[in-house]
Amino acid sequence: MRHLLLLLALAIAAPPAAQAQQAGSLIAADPMTDTPPGVQAWRVQYWTSNSKGERLRVTGIVAAPREAVPPRPRRVIAWTHGAWGVAEKCAPSLSPNFFAASVGMDAVRQGYVVVAPDYIGLASPTMHPFLVGADTANSVLDAVRAARAISGAAAGNDFAVWGESQGGHAALWTALQARNYAPDLRLVGTAAAAPPTDLAANLRDGSDKNARALLLSFTLHSWSTLYGYSMDGVANRTNQGIIRRLAENNCISLEKKPKLGTILGVLTIVRATKNKDIARIDPWGGFARANSVDAARVPGPLLIAQSSKDTIIAPAVTRKFAKSVCRGRTRVRWIDMTGDHGASAKDSASETIGWIGARFDGQAPPDDCRRI
Structure with a gap:
């Protein structure tokens, strides 16, 4: 009888395997010691799902201000990184230069929780689905979900997504997927620096x-x-x-x-x-074509930053995409730059973080469609 009662207690206490592997659930959050001043961070593992519905263990970093937990949840930015490679070893979270190379982390000092997923297949043994829109977006949205389970981060349900290069593509696809895949989250705005759109x-x-x-x-x-x-x-x-x-x-x-x-x-x-x-x-x-970004479906508000001297993402392709978004009456903030591709997010960071803050504050988004 004692053994039977113990088994029953374990059955009640332990969640079913399917529940334990639910997309967006946190597996582990290991505190990092090598963080910039004023920043606390965790290397995380969490569950996501691909377009086939398969559950996959993925990784990333969650960073927050190093201060007392506020009475209200913090605002969240999902930072979607540019191309680091497709091999498992290329994950940003494995790099000793992660914070220096991840412009999105600048927002932590302004009070944001920044969630930085590695995407599927980086730091995990599955092949990385490079520029595969839905799979990447799922991993971003599930990272935002998983961050809510870290008590010290105090991450809320409201988030913006901001990415550069490959991460710009990821940000736009995250916006496309957010409402249907993660209705428990609220996307307030999407920012993409030098994004691939027509692959x-x-x-x-x-x-x-x-x-x-x-x-x-x-x-x-x-x-x-x-x-x-x-x-x-x-x-x-x-x-x-x-x-x-x-x-x-x-x-x-x-x-x-x-x-x-x-x-x-x-x-x-x-x-x-x-x-x-x-x-x-x-x-x-x-x-x-299936993994290009459908301009007609991208929700606003939207910010696009593009350098006229970009040699990797052709400026004409990005501008054509932005014009197509504008035809759907979506408000687009357009930032012109003149630096190289690798500086796209850095060169537009101050304005982008300000634009994101205004979206959280509920201000009317600016619209540059007439001059794009």
Whole structure:
């Protein structure tokens, strides 16, 4: 009888496996010691789900002001990072330069909780779904949910999403997914710096051919691994091997120069894909279109920051997207810049954080559609 009562007690106390792995539930939050002054942070693990409904364990960082827990929940910003690579080792949360390289963390000093997901497959053994909109958005929304379980963070249900480069694409997709996937959260605004929007055009029209070749390699490796797409229509078997090695061995770092092998590999893929447009090669073209951002569906308010001298995300592609959003009468704040691609979020950070604060305050959003 004693054993029976013990089993019954355990059954009542322990949540079912399905409940324990519910998307958005926190698995672990380990306090970090190497944080900037005034910032407390946790390396987190949490559950998310992909478009197939599979539960996946993912990682990230949650940061908050190092001060007493306020009487009301703190405002939340989901910081969606740019491209760090597609290999497991490329996760931002594993980098000793995380805080220095993550512009979104600047908002912590202004009282925000900043939630920074690694996305699926970075710091976890699943292949990273590079530029796959819905899967990435799910991981962002579930990170915001999971942060609410950290008592010291005091994260609320209201959030903004802000990202650069690949993270700009993630931010826009998060806005698309938020209402249906996470109705328990309230999105107040979306900010995207140099976002890929039309994926085929972005992979084709950037003026830096070397960066284009590396990003194309990340894309081809990720999608071929995840979905079984053949690269035969894009590259021969020798060059497919080079693409795989570029993707598996390289994380993007602005502090280090690329190795000679990487340089030679990139130059080879530049030549091999010179006249290739994935928009015209099935199934790549269809998948690129499916994961581009549908301007007609993007909810406002929206901020887009774009440099006219960006050599990776073609300014004309971003401007065309913004005009399409405007045609749907969505209010768009447009920030013109002149720096390089890697400085997109940094150069627009002050104005973006101010714009986000105004959204939380309930102010009417500005509209630059007439001058875009």
